[in-house]
Amino acid sequence: MTILPLDPTANPTPAALEDFLAQVQAAARQRGRAQLASISVEVEALDPLAVLESIFEPGERHFYVERPAEGLAVAGAEAVLAFEAKGPERFAAVQRFIDETLANTIAVGDLGASLTGPHFFAAFSFFAETEPGEAFAAASVFVPRWQVSQRAGRTVAVANLLIEAGSDLHALAARVWRAHGKFRAFDYSTPEFPVAAGAPDVAATLRDVGSDGFYQRSVARALEEIASGEFQKIVLARAKDLTAAAPLHPLRVLNGLRQRFGDCYSFSVANGRGQSFIGASPERLLRVQAQVLTTEALAGSAPRGATASEDAAVGGALLRSEKDLREHRAVLGSIVRRLRELSLVPEYPQRPVLRRFANVQHLHTPVRARLPDDVRVGEVLSRLYPTPAVGGTPRAAAVARIREHEAFPRGLYAGAIGWIDGRGDGEFFLGLRSALVEGATARLYAGAGIVAGSSPEQEFAEAEWKFRAMQEALLAP
Known part of the structure; x- marks a missing residue:
């Protein structure tokens, strides 16, 4: 330049x-x-x-x-x-x-x-x-x-x-x-958004994509594949289709997301053909600024409690959960290994901490490394993505099975979204807690990591409370 x-x-x-x-x-x-x-x-x-x-x-x-x-x-x-x-x-x-x-x-x-x-x-x-x-x-x-x-x-x-x-x-x-x-001299005039999908005079329908029990059966098959040694973890997603009686404006939804989820990346990406992918993602994929790379392992999930005592109890159980700690170690290990393949020296704490968001809490480990001049953001992305947090481990074996276990194409769900600037710096996050909006319809996405010890019913429930953020944002008056 x-x-x-x-x-x-x-x-x-x-x-x-x-x-x-x-x-x-x-x-x-x-x-x-x-x-x-x-x-x-x-x-x-x-x-x-x-x-x-x-x-x-x-x-x-x-x-x-x-x-x-x-x-x-x-x-x-x-x-x-x-x-x-x-x-x-x-x-x-x-x-x-x-x-x-x-x-x-x-x-x-x-x-x-x-x-x-x-x-x-x-x-x-x-x-x-x-x-x-x-x-x-x-x-x-x-x-x-x-x-x-x-x-x-x-x-x-x-x-x-x-x-x-x-x-x-x-x-x-x-x-x-x-x-x-x-x-x-910017004029902050009020935009004219359409009537919200959840207003009293507007009906909206919401249904799972796939037949009843499809997700639970997919999780059960994945657990059999894990038991046979095909892979150690696979991330399987659900989708819901929402249909409203009025168009859904992505920027109206964004106003609600950014107010409620201040710790998340509230985002909208439009393709110029009337479709927008929107969401509130909790997870940074990477940031490169002044030759310093930061990324994170965010895996192992639990809902927020209704009271401080309940919240602390749920968080404490998450920190002690053998199943969730195993899932978290798989994500962290993959990140560290792939950064070392680029001759980077990652630095990270030995134990995860809790990272709390409005509706969910996760096990979190930050990772940092110096980036040499000859390593570009695109190269780091190609090594890190997809992380085990959205794909599985080993990566190739798990990702190869995802399409047959899900009832829909993922598109940008769990994709890598962000920017690179003229100095070579950049920032990317994962397209989680998200929806594809077009006119009066929206497809919502949420998933869960499946490892040994998972149960189909619990993973279905985990995806259900992950859906909640987008459902409430789309349906809010």
Whole structure:
């Protein structure tokens, strides 16, 4: 990425903006290839979700993620560039697309600060190959035209433009200038969301995907395969289909998720064809910042108690549960082993602690490692994903069995969702506690890890209370 020593706030005029775009256009002509122009400006405090609400179009791609407990919120809308891939090399293909784009990017602004510059928002489905008719490709990535991000109280707006040899610079500059004026005096008008699915005058239906008892029978078969030594753990999911009498707006649901699940990644990823994958995920897959990699093992689950005493009792039982500790060790061991395969030196505590969320508590172990310059985010993703927390162990044997044990395609459920920026930093989380929304319908997903000692009835119940977050968010008035 080429960074020009220009401060867009020093001479904030349409003429200065057009002069910058002219420099980018000259580079496009010289190189014989379109160039990405990226302009980053710090702005007065904005709510990125409110910005996305103001520009939301169902026919445009968008990406949104917020983790209130960390002061993080990122919104991106409209695709300037997009790329899709599939197969076992999909992570490498996306990394190549990012590298090639950055080699033809010219940026201005304070690019040393967090969340500045072009971001590549990516979503990887659980399986490397998707089935016909699925909403998202096995790997998809896009650069947004507009991005608004907030971290620790600082707000940055980014405009990305694709400049070709024959681009109308005057029109492009005018468009960016109008957006700049809007961000400087943002109007927090109330969005008009449709009637909520659970309002008294609107009926909604909710049913399991698959026949009665299908999940319990799948768990029973998986336990037989575990007993025979085929694998030690497999994660099996359930799905529910919700149908409402009114359209379900993904951003209305997000408002509820971010308020209730401040420790989670509340997210929405739209494909530009009217379908959005939304949720509140508790699990970070990885973060790379200033050459430091952080990830985590989050496995072994229990519900929250109704009182402090009950909550403590349930949590204490989880910390002593041989079955849950075994499941947690499998996830942690896989993460550590795969990081060492990249010649990294992972650091982590020897005993897990409890990580509590609004409706569930998990066994949690944080993992940290220094990342050499020659190891990219895409390469780490390809090694870590899918973790035993969403697939199983051994990975190949367990993942190969999942499709025959589930009654639906997973799509982005338990997939890897996040971004990589122009500095090579990135952050990804798992698409858990989630739903695929289209019009008045939504498919909800939740799963559980099956190990020796699991019971079909208990795993069905675990998925049931994991469903609760999305059901309440979709049905809330």
